Amino acid sequence: MCGFTAVFSTNQEALNKYPLETITAVITHRGPDDYGYYKSPGVQFGFRRLSIIDLPHGHQPMTYDNGRYTIVFNGEIYNAPELRDRMKKRGATFQTSSDTEVILASFKHEGKKSFTNFRGMFAFLIWDSRTETLTGARDPFGIKPLYIKKDGDAVLFASEKKSLTLFDKKPGINKDVLPAYLTFQYAPEPLTSTSNITKVPPGHIIELKRETGKLTLKPYSQPEFNPTIQEKASAVGKIRRAVEESVEFHLRSDVPVSTFLSGGIDSTAITALVKQMKPDVKAFTAEFADARYSEADTARKTAEVLGLDHHVVTITPEQVVKELPKIIWHMDEPVADPAAIPLYFVAKEAAEHSKVVLSGEGADELFAGYNIYKEPGSLRLFDFLPTGMKKQIHSLALKIPHGVKGRGFLQRGTTPLRERFTGNARIFDPAEVEEYLFETKGASAFDFTAPLYDYAKRKGWDPVTTMQYVDMHTWLRGDILAKADKMTMAHSLELRVPFLDKEVFQVASSLPVSGKVSRKQTKIWLREALADVVPAHVVERKKLGFPVPVRLWLKDELYDWARLILTQSPASDTIFDKGACVRLLEEHVQGKHDHSRKIWTILTYMLWHKQATQSRRTITDASDLKDII
Template sequence: MCGFVSIVTDETYNLSISSTLNKMTEIIKHRGPDECRTWEDDHIYLGFQRLSIIDLEKGHQPFSFDGGDYHIVFNGEIYNYIELRQKLIDMGIVLTTKSDTEVIIALYKEVGSQVVEYLRGMFSFVIWNKKANTLFGARDPFGIKPFYYIEENDRLYCASEKKSLMLIDGVSFEIDQESLHHYLTFQYVPEPKTLLNPISILKPGHTIEKKLGEKCIINEYANMQFKLTKDSTAAKIKIIRETLEDSVSMHMRSDVPVGTFLSGGIDSTIIAALAKEINPDIKAFTVGFERDGYSEIPLAQETASQMNLNHFCKIITPEEFMNELPKITWHMDGPVADPAAIPLYFVAREAKKHVKVVLSGEGADEIFGGYNIYREPNSLRIFDYMPNSIKKILKNAFSRLSEGTKGKSFVYRGCTPLVERYFGNAHIFNEQEKEFILQVYNPNFSSDLITKPFYREAELYDDITKMQYIDMHTWLRGDILVKADRMTMANSLEARVPFLDKEVIKIGSQLTVNEKIRNKTTKYLLREAFKDTIPEPTKNRVKLGFPVPIKHWLKSEMYDWAKTIIKESDTNQYINKENSLNMLEKHRKGEIDYSRRLWTIIIFMLWHQIFVEQKYNFNVNTIDFKPKLQGKKVS
């Protein structure tokens, strides 16, 4: 796990570009504090911050191959690199390291852009082909690792984090109004846009190619599809177990210590159980809060005790939460208003004290049908037999009821087609609410611009699988994996996600609805596959995620803090502060639970203070964080 920067330009060597490269590389030191290196040549500039995991002695980057004709910077891990390396050696190719980096570039020399088809892992990388004067970049099929870029005139800038690109001289940045609209709906900005123009994100499963003198070409090489099969349940249970055992074994490959996150749910418990079979002394890490009902520590402790795990826990206080939030927001790069990012930051900080790599359970819910919301199509089945004319009457009648009225939400959802009600796992502000909270609301930026293309692609799926498809292409890549990468990297810790392995995905995509959701049980077949492995109390626990008590804190400990941020942020041109403060008051009085909507506003304002208003300087440990970006302003 590391961080890279690359600049390719039509012009020959330029000293000012070299200076920019150094600044862009230094600002992501947290991603790889073990080593910083750069390499420059006519037309190409590469920077790298290394977190040493594989081949500690020789796996340096930027890495040159074949007499200097090929150069690479690579962030991620290729879990089948040992097998690929042996195949290359069998072909007569001479390799000088035992690193997965060399495997990628050697394979690229042989097969070109098809290299991505061979890789099993998480990756973003850039390869400079000196012979062809071409830069080739790629991002893994699921979007586990980030890849930001700017194409500006005759230059292409690529980086692991957006903040590197904000240091480019001569580029003007401005907030993208459409992205702000979508952020308020989804609590993140959907790819390929970011909140700042002209920065874009290379979408998962895509490659980017830049030949000197030509514009970039972006191609898709992979896209998640569900291919339901009617194989016997027993056969699927067997293959689920075998495939996950293999995936965890692959993900344990490392030249440094590996640990695991542990919550009270089955995903992390399955991974911990399989990892313990490989390393009986593996360490597990959990965080929680003092408030009842908002801590997974007791559940995790019970699980760890029964599994005889070496377990470490930490309680997060409201004061720590607020004090660390500016730094967390800086590390997040763009605003992501998922409160679960904060405990993830703290658990990563605890894990870093003991290990350099952790296994985590991201992706299991999207693949195996784990979110409680996926039970909704079954619970709303009664409306399937109701004429559309009756649904319309009911929907109009119940829409007039005040928010929070019992039954209003149920009837609204039952009378609304899936494509009009499900925008992914988080749906914060609807269009009417955005008109209320935005200073300038544009109806042309409605949420369905993001989701309708995916609904068209998933047209033949059942409603539950459609919901999974939406989440795989929005929520997973825009929220779940972003916070997993940024919060672990903030602590120079590598996170690996065994559920998001292409072999595991292949099996999960074949499950029928009844094998994912059965009665009220989510992830039914996954639970069946490991029922003899995980402790009894864990088997049927309802999913909690990372519960965070912001609902309560915004009424008490965090009330004054939130009010100050809303009042002091220079966001009047974007957000209606009067309406925001009214929401805060109603929430404090207990009239309406506005916690998630308030949190979305607050995170945007805090992000704005850091990256636009530039109110914060960071000097944390020995790393110099400078969100002021040396005086550059965002318009």
């Protein structure tokens, strides 16, 4: 796991505008073990290395084929040994045992089509000095980030956005993304909250030729669902074998490996399988003082059953306020998922013991683990009603006072899926957005999800598969994987996600709805596949997630802090309606409604906005943030 920067231009002056050492130093936390630079006419690379595989010889930027190809690479290719043998049969020679050199050999002998063979997480750029062409790619799930910025004659790339904003004379706040942000709680990819910076989409290849300076972006691998009626026992066996093999591949490392352990089946399954393969594995859990917002007791019981070396981190509201500016700085973007907080603290503890940690992200999207996926089953009776009757019921439901039991059920049942589901998070309803923003000219969340629903309709997918597809293209890459990468790399810790593996997805993508979700349970066949390795108290446990007690904090310990930000933020009365935001907080404190997630979404943006618009001094370390708030 590492971080890199790159500057491409047909104009040498443009190349010199961005001091390579400086824009690379700002991401030292991604790779404190080593660094390197490469400069040639047309392109410059900067690199920071976290040494995981082939510790002595994995230095980057790495050159290959007598200097023709040079690469900067962030990630891991888990099937590198198998691909190395394949390339040797094609005449390739190797000087190292690193997966970086395997990418270069594969590119030389098989070109861009070789990228589909990579089993892992990756973002990389390769410079071909003979053709003066820059080629890059990002893994199909979007596990590893790759930001891109166009600035006149130059095109810049980086593993983190902060490298690309260091020399901006004024911040380019992308207000157009705000309506969608308030619904999603993050800026939907490929957009960011900075107007001149985007992300290379997952599963895409990017190419730049020095001769023309033209940039092309093309998909090479996109996850596709293909639900198929199949025999249960066979499918369960395939799931088990695929997950086991993936865990084995993800344990390939020359440094110690640990796991994150919550109270859910996903992280427990990964931890249990790792324990079988590496008996001395350490597991790490976060907890809060309020037992209603903690899975630590369940994790402790799991650790006892499995015989784990278990470490639990306890988090206080005071720690959250102190560290939140650093958390947001490391996130690069306003991502208002409170789960980033425990992830940040548990990663900090895990980094004291190992460089690599395995986690359970991705299982919910692949195997239908979110409780919201039960909804199509519970609302099925509405499918038999005439359209006219559904409209009448919907109008009636709107007249029922808020809080009355059954109102929401009638509303959801008479609202088409594409109008009620925007992904796993829906903080502000798109219709509410203009109440809190002064400008709402940007696209709404529905504008981003509409093409996904159109595609799912063409494929003829059922509602549950459609919801999974929407989540994979919104929630998974915009929230889950974004915070997983940034919160672990903040502490120079590599996070690996065995469920997000091409072979695991091939099995999961073929499952019928009956093997994924019912009105009572989620991830049905996955649970059966792992029942003999996961302790019984976890197998049928309902999903709790990574809960954070912001609802209680905003009423008590964090109330004064939150009100101060809402009233004094530079974004108040310029982006947000201060009065509406304060009313939201007061209604929450008075117990009229639970507005905690809405308030947290606004607070997160305001904190990010203050950092983004502060004096344009260079920030090279999180310790430079002490005066931000």
